[in-house]
Amino acid sequence: MNCSWLNSTQIIKDPNVEDYFIRLDPESSFADYHKKHGDDFAKWYETGRVVIMDQVPIDPNYDLLWKVTYPYGDRGLKKISADAISAPFKNSKDVLSWLFKKDETLGRKYQREVSRVSKILLNAAATLFPRYRLTGGKLSWRFAVTHTEGLHFDVYGGNDPAHILRIFFNIDSFPRIWCLGDRSETVLADYDIDRTWGRNPQAWNKRLSKEHGGDTFGFQPSSSPQHIVLFAPGSMWIAHSQYVSHGPIFGRRMVGMSISVDPKLMLNPELVFSNMPTRLGR
Numbered sequence: 001m002n003c004s005w006l007n008s009t010q011i012i013k014d015p016n017v018e019d020y021f022i023r024l025d026p027e028s029s030f031a032d033y034h035k036k037h038g039d040d041f042a043k044w045y046e047t048g049r050v051v052i053m054d055q056v057p058i059d060p061n062y063d064l065l066w067k068v069t070y071p072y073g074d075r076g077l078k079k080i081s082a083d084a085i086s087a088p089f090k091n092s093k094d095v096l097s098w099l100f101k102k103d104e105t106l107g108r109k110y111q112r113e114v115s116r117v118s119k120i121l122l123n124a125a126a127t128l129f130p131r132y133r134l135t136g137g138k139l140s141w142r143f144a145v146t147h148t149e150g151l152h153f154d155v156y157g158g159n160d161p162a163h164i165l166r167i168f169f170n171i172d173s174f175p176r177i178w179c180l181g182d183r184s185e186t187v188l189a190d191y192d193i194d195r196t197w198g199r200n201p202q203a204w205n206k207r208l209s210k211e212h213g214g215d216t217f218g219f220q221p222s223s224s225p226q227h228i229v230l231f232a233p234g235s236m237w238i239a240h241s242q243y244v245s246h247g248p249i250f251g252r253r254m255v256g257m258s259i260s261v262d263p264k265l266m267l268n269p270e271l272v273f274s275n276m277p278t279r280l281g282r
């Protein structure tokens with residue numbers, strides 16, 4: 001990157017929100033990151049710290065990737081899974097044929113680069129978290145303009161007992177801007193969770209997102225206190241999106257990883273998200 005301020009993630013901290021950020025100096029390999037910090041990665045993640053690594057050692061073909069943009073708007077695409085991108089190019093109405101109908105050659109190059117970089121990202125995750133014994137994971141390639149989502153806690157279907165690892169990589173030429181607010185335990189302390197809340201923390205997240213974050217996808221900014229973070233191009237961040245409230249303010253191209261982990265492999269299995277009601281005595 002030519003513009004020096006773009007090389008480094010900027011954080012505008014709100015003193016009313018806990019400072020849970022961990023910033024790591026650049027290393028020349030993911031193995032070096034792990035050599036230096038070891039199981040701290042698991043400890044930080046499981047306890048809801050947000051770990052930021054600028055200029056991670058990944059070499060996407062940016063010239064190629066920045067030629068691709070998913071259409072924005074009602075008929076647009078927010079994301080495509082890496083698996084869907086690697087599916088055979090058909091002449092039917094599949095998403096890749098539709099996206100690259102004017103330039104199938106670019107589409108095929110995009111497919112190959114997505115497949116190559118996806119493998120690198122999954123290897124990086126496995127290297128940073130060896131105790132989780134990762135063998136795969138879901139990647140979503142988000143090459144559409146995203147903006148002004150309210151603060152929210154992520155919700156997955158049902159009451160998934162797995163530990164979900166979330167890692168994000170800004171693959172654009174411009175910062176990805178997020179607001180980041182309180183962690184769920186901090187917010188929950190203000191609520192009298194009676195029986196009507198049930199014991200499903202996914203349902204808690206849904207309710208907290210509605211009451212705490214305000215208008216997701218809308219134009220009513222959240223009134224809750226929040227840090228603002230400009231994640232630099234080429235930066236990676238690791239954030240437990242079920243525990244830490246967050247919302248994109250602006251973004252263009254990002255890869256997000258969601259990886260299921262056996263809770264028994266956690267540094268502290270009691271911290272698995274599905275155990276929150278028991279842990280908090282609710």
Ligand SMILES: [Fe+2]
Nearest residue numbers: 153154241246
């Ligand atoms: Fe989210």
